[in-house]
Structures are given as structure tokens and as C-alpha cells.
Amino acid sequence: MAESALSSVVARMSNLAVQETSFLCGVPDEITFLKDDLTSLQCFLQDADDKRRNGNASVANWVRRIRDVTYEAENIIEVAEYTEKWNKVKRGFIGAMLRYACVLNDIIARHKLGVDINRVRRRFREIAISRTTLNLFDLGETNRVQDFRSKAKYSAYSDNDDVLVGFEDDIKLIRARIENAENDQLTFISIVAMGGAGKSTLARNVYNSVKKDGLFDAFAFVSISKSFEVINVLKDIAKQVMGIEGKDKELHEMSRSDEVEESFDKIREESITTMLHNFLKQRRYLIVLDDVWTAGTWDLINVRRQVFPDMKNGSIVLLTTRNLQIAEQANGLTYVHQLKLLSKEESWHLFCRKAFPSHESIDTNHRVEFESIGKNLAKKCNGLPLALVLLGAYLSKNLCLDTWLKMDHCLDWQMTKKWDIMEQILARSYHDMPEQHLKYCFLYAASFPEEYEISSSAITKLWIAEGFVPHITKHTLEETSRYYLEELVQRCMFHVVKRSKAHGWIEVFQIHDVLRDWAIQEALREGLLSVCKNRDNLLMLASGAMTAYRVAFHDFFDDEIYRVSPNLRTMFGFNLSVGTLHTLKFLRALYLEKSNLEKFSRNLGSLIHLRYIGLRYCKNVTLPSSVGCLLNLQYIILRGTRLPYIPSSFWNIPALRYVWFSDVKKWTAPRGGQQKELQTLVIQRKDQTRVSKYIWRRMRESLMHMTHITSLGIGGANVPVEMLTCLSDHDYLVELYLRALVGLVKLPDSRLFPQKLRTLTLVTGSDSVLEEDPMLTLGKLPNLVELTLAVAKYEGHSMSSSNCGFPRLQYLKLWWISAEKLRFEQGTMPKLITMTLEQCGSMARLPDGLLNLPSLSELKLVDMGNFLTRKSCEELENKGCKLIVTKGEQI
Known part of the structure; x- marks a missing residue:
């Protein structure tokens, strides 16, 4: 931790020391000397860290002292920076008067800054002197910053390639049990195995495949974890099985997940229990309770509250647990599936998939040696999939015979506890990370609860705020933080849950509870x-x-x-x-x-x-x-x-x-030219109060200056169409969300749209009547990948996508479209993968030319009425396009 803290502070002081400001007049020398003190200690931290890990308590205390005084130095410097920024904020005549009146205060503050810096310097000198008694050596500059964009080696396997080697028979057995339960009473299926054996991966695979096959009417996959609250589990199940189909009238009107979340949070336990029970009584359901730890969990969730009704329709509750006693305690029909560890052959197969990326070219002679060592290493993992994946990912980054041999000698054959081997592999994977910043980014994920689905947007920005993400030439901090996350995923430290459709980068991920437990202990030892x-x-x-x-x-x-x-x-x-x-x-x-x-x-x-x-x-x-x-x-x-x-x-x-403000009642607009660093601006309103024209004018004026913005979202009661036409010069804008557009008769020329747009959501207001087909304009946007379009009032009878239109579009959602017909010409949307049609009540049949879309693999119809024919279904099936028809479900 001290190394990262020192690096961050030294970088800040390098910038501060060269500033020639009135406030710091007379102080830069002291700051330069402090920077030299910090830099000199950096060179000893690598040796200190090695000795600390070997159990040297005195060295550990020395490292803690460096961290503490470094943070104190950073606080002092930031106060100086803040004061200078505040002086610059004071503008005009009043600001000049205030600055003049504060001259004496500035002199006092400058003096205090010098005193504080000298105090910190004395502490650093004391720490530096004590290093000789600890026999610490200068190992040179340790702060290495790696450009992952050019150097990181990524696995050839996709995130969706769940590691299911050796589980093929398990999947068949569990699926057969589920499929044959159609007329049986409520059935409980328990998957039992130790941590890291693949229980959750197996359950998730079965759940996803059954969900796609449409065998059940309601689904939920809920992680329980060690410490849980019944009310939170019930709410999570309700959100998933009910979606916007809930009993509450308000739920029918909601179209955003945060609104559904908020509505459920207001419901008390008794009410949600009754609501959930009554909802499930009318449906065949599949509920997965993942990672059940305690014997009383099932009693708390169902026996006392009777959440899951038994309607003799073959409903299933699937549990994963490490405890056989828990698996056998459920009432009714119970099937316990004990998951076996992988065989020698299966272990080797899984290890190879992770350790030998397909893009690596290994000399034939050396490959024989690699395989010989690898088989030995795979055997030492004792059939644990998590250990094999971690070890394979670590070694794939180190395709060197010496490294593989050292790892083989490191893992102790005599260990009787499987977790001893697991911890050794995990520790080696962690310490092999190329720089300290990346290690702390991994440990930081332990801040979130067990089984939590972590937003990459949140955590990468937290990394930046913490100073864990260094500046790399020609890369923004946000780009570098995403590369850090990708690197951790490639090392199998995190598991990807969801990727962005438009950009491909990670949106949501999880950390395995075994890795998280280890990270908590390591973060505590690090003082992080x-x-x-x-x-x-x-x-x-x-x-x-x-x-x-x-x-x-x-x-x-x-x-x-x-x-x-x-x-x-x-x-x-x-x-x-x-x-x-x-x-x-x-x-x-x-x-x-x-x-x-x-x-x-x-x-x-x-x-x-x-x-x-x-x-x-x-x-x-x-x-x-x-x-x-x-x-x-x-x-x-x-x-x-x-x-x-x-x-x-x-x-x-x-x-x-x-x-990002998701629900603001009273609107205020930015001031032009103030936020030059702003990259994302999202302001949404949920009520129908109209925003004044003055505020909209200020918003447009401000946006004219925000030419580096990449994401913009405006949602309100009366978004003027001019919000579209003021963005033509925004060359970096790739995501645009505009809701409740008013006064829209036709879309502006496609050249007035930002040409790099990849994601676009346009929702017209109730008083907008579109006279021209919007598809003809939007189809000319060259980089559009994801489009959501909602047009409630349209004077035309049809909308069409012309030849060569939408050259890169992959995901299309048409919502509340009032057109009677939808037509796709030959050669349009060559890359479209998924199309969703929702609540398009005027449409009486499937779009014409649907079979002309060469890459279409999924068509979703939500609340679209009953106009499907057997012929159209067969044509889509023959094309290889999966048809999903749902009613009242959030897509």
C-alpha cells in the first residue's frame, strides 16, 4: 500500500512544484525537497515488501509508518491545491475584493504550509535513518506502469464460455430431473460440493438453458451468501419473477429497473411474502438459491413464510450448498446431486484451455516439456475447477519453462487440505501481477458484499478517485482503468456477468467468494x-x-x-x-x-x-x-x-x-465553459413538470462548450428538439439518450448527428407527431451499434430500412411504434443480431423482409398481440432465428 501511496503523491508534487502561483510563492522549494525524500524511500519499498511478507514484524511496522506519513503529506499538498483553486473561482469585482481582503490569510496559510511540510520531512528523515537497522536494500525504481492496451495478452475464450469441462453428465442428469417434473409436486434439487468445485457455474448453466427453452413461466436466480436478510432475498426473487407484471398498478407503468427496485424497497416483508406467494400460485416456476450456507436458511425463507406454493405443476427450487445436511432438509420431493471433482483427464483438459491460449505459438520441442510439467501441475489441483482455472490463467501469462518448473516445485504434494493448494495458487497469481496498482484494484473489489454483481462503471471510477490508475500517454484514465479490469478478468480473478453491447467492454462482474475471502484478509494485511x-x-x-x-x-x-x-x-x-x-x-x-x-x-x-x-x-x-x-x-x-x-x-x-442524476425533481442547467473535463452527463426527471425554456437554452449553450463529452442522457417532460441539433460538433459523443422529445416533426439531417454515435435512444413525447420516417435518417449513421426508438405518434403507415442502411447496427429495439407496417429491404442491417418489438399495437404482422437480415439470430416480441402464423415461425426457425414471445415482461 505504501508504494502506491508514494507513487501517487510524488506524481502530484511533480506537477505542483513547477506551478508559479502567488499562493505557493516561497513554498515550492520545501515541496521539491519533500518530493526528493519520498522518491528516495520508494527505492527501498520492494525489499521491504518482500521481508514483510516473510513475517518480519519490524519491517511491516516500517512500511506502515511510510504509508501514514505519506497520506499526511498528501493531505497537506491537497489543502494547498484546494486553496489555490478556490482563489481562482472568485471572479469579477467582488472576487477581486475578496482576494485582496484575504492577502493576510494567504500569508498565514503559506506559513502554515511550510511548517507542516517541514514536520512531515522530519518524520520521513527519521524513517529513512531507521532503514539501515532493518537492513533494507535499494532495489531501484519500483513504480512500473504497464500499458495494457499494447502489452496485455488476452485469452481466446469468451466470457460466455463457462468452464463446464467434466460437467456434461451432471447437466444432463439435472436437466432430465427438471424436464420430467411437469406433473410432480414441488421438487427440490440440491447441488452439493465444496467451494471452488463449480456448483454455481453448473447451476447458472442449467438455469440459463432451461430459461431459454421456455419450460417455466417464472424464473429467479438469487445468491444467498453467509449473512443474508430474508426480506432482501424475497425482494430479489420478486423483482426477477414479477418484473413489471406485479400486482401494484405502479409496477405496470415502470420501464426502468431502478424504478422497479425503488417500488419493491417500499414493500414490507409480510406484503411481499403474500404477493410473491399469490403470484407463484398461478405459474410453474424455477427458483435457484445459490450458495446456501446455514441449515436454517430454508426454514427462514419458506417453512415459516410459505413463499413457494406447491401447485403440483412441476415447479422446481434448485439449491447449491457445501453442506449435505442442508441439501437433505427441504420438504417434499428432494433430489441431491453430489458434484464430483474432476478426473485426471478432465483436469488436464480444463487446464489446457486456460494455460495454452490459441494465439500463442510455442516451439514444438518446448511444448512437450510444457505439457509434461502441466500435467503434473493439473494433478496437484486435486480436481478443483477454480484452482485449475486460476493456475492456467497465471501460467498463460508466463509461458516460460523456468516459471512453470518453479511453480511445480512450489506446490507441495504432501498437503492434505485442498485449500492449501488453492491459497498457494491464488497468492502466486496475485503476486505475479505486473504492478502494485493492479493488485490494489483486485483487493478493492472485496469492499462489496459477497456474491455482489459489481458495476464496472462504479469500481473503475473509484480506482481513479483512489489514485490507483496512473496516467498513461495518449490514454484517458477511464480507458486505463478498463484495461486494468480486462487484465484481472483474463487472470480469472473476476468473472464477467455482462458486457456492453455497443462497446464490448465489461459492464458487470463478480468475484468468487473464495477469492473474495482471501482478498479481505490480504487487504487487511496490506493496510488497504x-x-x-x-x-x-x-x-x-x-x-x-x-x-x-x-x-x-x-x-x-x-x-x-x-x-x-x-x-x-x-x-x-x-x-x-x-x-x-x-x-x-x-x-x-x-x-x-x-x-x-x-x-x-x-x-x-x-x-x-x-x-x-x-x-x-x-x-x-x-x-x-x-x-x-x-x-x-x-x-x-x-x-x-x-x-x-x-x-x-x-x-x-x-x-x-x-x-449521473437518475431522478431530479427541480432542474438546473450547467454553466457554459465550466466543466471542461466532463465526459458523461445524465440528468433524468420522473415527474411531468415542464422545464422552462430558459433552462433549456442554458443547457444548449453549455453543451456547445462540452465538446469532449462522450455520453449524454437527458430525460424530462419536454425535451426540445433543438437538443438534437446542437450536438453536431461533438466528435467524441458515442452514447446519446433523449427522452420525451417535444415538437418533433422530423428528425434533423443525419449529418447533424454526432457521427461516432454507437448507442442511441430516442423517445418522443406525447405531443410530438412525426411526419417522416425516422429509419431513413438513422440508417445513415455509420457507427451505430445499438438503437432504441419509441415513436408514439406517426402519420405514416409504414417505416422501412433501406438498402445499405444501418451498416453496423447489431441491436434494435422498436418500442411504442405506431406504424402499421415495418419493412426491411435487401442489404439493410447486415450485422443485426437481436431485434425487439415491444407494444407496437398498430402492427398486424411480422415485418416484411425479416428474412433478408443475414445475421439475425433472435427476435423478441413483447406485448405484440397474437399475429404469428405457423408458416412465419417455421421460416424464422429455418433461418436459425430464435423467436421469443413474452407478455408483460421487462426486456
């Missing part, structure tokens, strides 16, 4: 992160054994943290009730989910170090006018969190890079 689930964890921090700079609270919070960790830099919270944050004056990143933040806004403006604010499905959130004082704030993301208003002072923050 502490996870608090109860008061005992907090008392451990209070003992002073290690200073806590980053804490993740899971379903537990205590104000004692303010006393225990006054220098806290990062706080995660899940299901909390948080008070004020005024004592956390050095806080840099704040991520809270499903928490009550009634007093959150008090003193928020005093947290001048804040770089990241993420609030997901939180309640009682307001932003005070003092938020404009957070001049270092780069990311603010409120997803599923209602905000009464955006204070106008918010738009004074110059450092903003990513702004």
Missing part, C-alpha cells in the same frame, strides 16, 4: 481495506493494531468510526443509516447503497478532498448549496436515488468528469 460486519470488527480497528483508511460497512454502522478512524479516506456502506460526515475531513470516496441519509448533507461542503460520491437507491438525499465548495469532486453518481433539486452552485465545480 477493512470490512466491518459487526461491532467486533470495529473494536479490532479501535485496538490500534492498524490505522484504517478505507472501511466497508455491511449491514452495520456505528458512529464510533469517527473516533477510531478520523483520517478515513474511503467509506463504503450497504443498508445503513448514516449520520453526518463532518468529522471525516479527509474523505475522498463515498459509496453508499440502500441507506437512509437523512442527515447526510450537513457539512458536506467541508469535505474538500472528496473526489467520488456514489449513492445507489438511497433515501432522504439532498445536496446543500455548499456542494459547490467540493472543487476536487470528479464523480457524482445517484442511481435510483431521488434528488429534490440540483443547487446552482454545483455547476461551479471545475473538476467534474462524470455526473
